[in-house]
Amino acid sequence: MPIWIKRTSFYALVAVIFVLSVFPFYYAVVTSFKSGQAIFNVDYWPTSFSLDNYFTVLTQGVFGQQILNSIMVATGVVLISLALAVGASYALSRIAFRGKTLMLFTILSVSMFPQIAVLAGLFELIRSMGIYNSLWSLVFSYMIFTLPFTVWVLTTFMKALPVEIEEAAIVDGASPIEIIVKVFLPLMWPALVTTGLLAFIHAWNEFLFAFTFMATDAKRTVPVAIAMISGGSEFEVPWGNIMAASVVVTVPLIALVLIFQRKIVAGLTAGAVKG
Amino acid sequence: MLLVLAAVAAYPLFRTFYFGFTDASLDMLDSVNWVGFRNYLEWVDYGDGEGEFFGLLVDEVWWQSVWNTLYFSFVSVSFETFFGLIVALVLNANFAGRGIVRAAVLIPWAIPTTVSAKMWAWMMHDQFGILNDLLMKLHVISEPIAWTASSDTAMLAVLMVDIWKTTPFMALLILAGLQMVPRDIYEAAKIDGVHPVKVFFKVTLPIIRPAIVVAIIFRALDAMRVFDLIYVLTPANDDTRTMSVFAREYLFDFDKFAYGSAASTLLFLIIGGVTITIFAMGKTNVGREN
Known part of the structure; x- marks a missing residue:
């Protein structure tokens, strides 16, 4: 097996481990910045930055x-x-x-x-x-x-x-x-x-x-x-x-x-x- | 220190045993009557020559929850050991960004269980959840799944979250074992031209086996007492109710304090029995380490 395949698959594995570990928390952060109806759209990347939820929770x-x-x-x-x-x-x-x-x-x-x-x-x-x-x-x-x-x-x-x-x-x-x-x-x-x-x-x-x-x-x-x-x-x-x-x-x-x-x-x- | 431990562990444990033999209820803990084994097993005669057994030992929901606990523990610990081993092997290698990955791996472990249960509940939401969305985009499933509510998938959902949350712990314990393997063994194997897979099974695995056994014992004990994840993610669900959830429901939700105490007692005995069995099985390995 060529070395670059080995190396790529190793880093792919590292990436999978990293994403799986962090994703639920990342997604919670993304969701927490959404307000109103936006929360019901599934987005993989941050789309809005609203602190409404934090304000509600803390006050x-x-x-x-x-x-x-x-x-x-x-x-x-x-x-x-x-x-x-x-x-x-x-x-x-x-x-x-x-x-x-x-x-x-x-x-x-x-x-x-x-x-x-x-x-x-x-x-x-x-x-x-x-x-x-x-x-x-x-x-x-x-x-x-x-x-x-x-x-x-x-x-x-x-x-x-x-x-x-x-x-x-x-x-x-x-x-x-x-x-x-x-x-x-x-x-x-x-x-x-x-x-x-x-x-x-x-x-x-x-x-x-x-x-x-x-x-x-x-x-x-x-x-x-x-x-x-x-x-x-x-x-x-x-x-x-x-x-x-x-x-x-x-x-x-x-x-x-x-x-x-x-x-x-x-x-x-x-x-x-x-x- | 011993006094505090006795007060906080030994005394309450014996009181729990005691309550299991009484008719205690939540509001009347001061005036309880001894009822013998009635909470465990009782023959109720209907007077016409017929009768029925009642009590914990013939309670189908209880045995279902015992089965759920054992099934949950076995499956989750097996997968956690497997994934934990992979993560540990990765973290033991030298590569750019190892520190960041190791920190990332610790995140699931640090998040409070109830919080991770809520995070996953949201991801597994039947209508707006990202998990269904992802799986449908990848054409793995054709229609949304009610992960936590459907009786086919509730246990699967609980297992997923638990494996996600506790694999880091397993990985760290195995990693500690891996780091005790002397490096020159690998170099020797490399010079002799031994295939890396063979090195793993013939050299690495035997050396880290004690560490894995200890990790499995810890995790198995922890898995058998699981409560918060299941109580929060899939409340009042026959398919995932474990012994701890059963006992807690009877103690405080159904106001059958004595029955719940009896369940707690039995739970303690079952976990104790399993622990002794695991120790007996793992003894040869642990013994070799010392």
């Missing part, structure tokens, strides 16, 4: 509030799970005790739990804690998937750090908390950024818990809000608004992915390959 209703909810929940989840995980992974990586491996695997398996299996019990718990329909219910329940993953990755990372560093700190008379804060944290930034990002994306995208534990519109997070945008009837679904809202919540994520591409890939594979 009518509570979408702005819902974006804020999502930001608050995701940030809270990241901060709390990182704080808890740093302490736990310090213990798991440095202190020897019986059943440690078993414990690590139990922790990891929790993150692969079918979430519906805990839904009934969590619902009862959240109601009895009095945080039903409060953003705290989501911060609390999201720990089920962020904590195991964060602990797992941070433990792997801490194990790789040389023990001599902290021995030196102990000799200098540092307490365990001082060791964590002053010695480990500065070294752990890369791992913290990676796991924090992934926890943020998970929390931002979660649907089942957000859908179940929030009863009023103003308390919902964006995935639920978008799933529930509907018109007067089945035939009046405001597709333009839905696409505009979709673009608004997806753009920050895509920006994060593009900026932190390497970190995200590293985090995703650390969770799996080393497992």
Whole structure:
């Protein structure tokens, strides 16, 4: 086979992969810029540039509030799970005790739990804690998937750090908390950024818990809000608004992915390959 | 940390098991009565010597949703592994613009599931969707298809979106495996004049097999608990309802909290069983890695 055929077919394959990956998002953007009846014409290229849909989505209703909810929940989840995980992974990586491996695997398996299996019990718990329909219910329940993953990755990372560093700190008379804060944290930034990002994306995208534990519109997070945008009837679904809202919540994520591409890939594979 | 995990995972799990043996309903979670296995199986005697079994274990809709879940998981994970392998091999090659393509591939993964469900729902719209338009222009189909509504294509629609969305994850995990293959092996094979296809099957594939097995386990576990995609793309549809959707519908939409809890319990046991089976099958491979 001549080299140019090989090369052309390889780049054709690359092009197919690229187009398939990007097209749905591209088409959502194209649709979101159409107003009125134009939306019902199928166009493969951008034909109009109207911000009507964005204006409607952001000014009518509570979408702005819902974006804020999502930001608050995701940030809270990241901060709390990182704080808890740093302490736990310090213990798991440095202190020897019986059943440690078993414990690590139990922790990891929790993150692969079918979430519906805990839904009934969590619902009862959240109601009895009095945080039903409060953003705290989501911060609390999201720990089920962020904590195991964060602990797992941070433990792997801490194990790789040389023990001599902290021995030196102990000799200098540092307490365990001082060791964590002053010695480990500065070294752990890369791992913290990676796991924090992934926890943020998970929390931002979660649907089942957000859908179940929030009863009023103003308390919902964006995935639920978008799933529930509907018109007067089945035939009046405001597709333009839905696409505009979709673009608004997806753009920050895509920006994060593009900026932190390497970190995200590293985090995703650390969770799996080393497992 | 362990306390939080116990509170958020272990305790609710046991409460779910417990509710499955009670007559709990959404408004009365405080005063529930133990009813034994009634949610699972109950013989109701009609008094004239005839009777019928009721309960989850004889519920046809439940077994249909179990079948849907297993079918969905098997088909989606198979295709994702295949496509993921192709994408990973492409990304492992050196070519101009690799960084851009790798970033593009991550996009489907980063989009929230409900959002991608809506994006695809619009593309698969029966009247104004671009998918029907494209397929008709290419003369693949002669008339528009109601992708998400028709019972022949609903599962196909769900599978398409899922494969689109999670192939990147698969590709990244396999790519990580590929990057651990030492380069000099390829050079040695090249000098010996071994055909590239043969190199792939005899050298590359055996080396990356552990990575693929781990990726498949992760994806299979994830696919079996699928909920949001199906709930948003094809609501209340017998052809795509999975175990999670079934349980959620009974828990909150139909106000049969106990029945939904029983379904959640059974779901947990089924997924646990499948997981153990997969692990037993993959153990030899994973074991070799360590």
